[in-house]
Amino acid sequence: MSGLGVHPLIEGVFQASGDPEGMRKRITQRQLLDRLGTPEDIGYAALYLACEESSFVTGTALFVDGGLTALLEEW
Structure with a gap:
């Protein structure tokens, strides 16, 4: 197979309209x-993977x- 890449995007914690402020600060x-x-x-990461670069x-x-x-060991 040539020219086909499979790349999962692993998301972290993202904004949502109902996020309580205290939770955001802790995260x-x-x-x-x-x-x-x-x-x-996420969109820019996907765009990068779709580009020739x-x-x-x-x-x-x-x-x-x-x-x-990068900081999971501290949890």
Whole structure:
């Protein structure tokens, strides 16, 4: 098979209209970036994987989680 890439996008915690402020603060304190993700964050990651510029990226998952998984050992 040539020219076909399969890449899961692993999402972190993303904004929702009903998110209580206290919950947001607790989550953002436990990740590298001081904010929750947005739909645009996932969209841009998917766009990158669809572009020619990512043609050498294959067989890997892309974590779009604001650095959450980098700090999981601390949880």
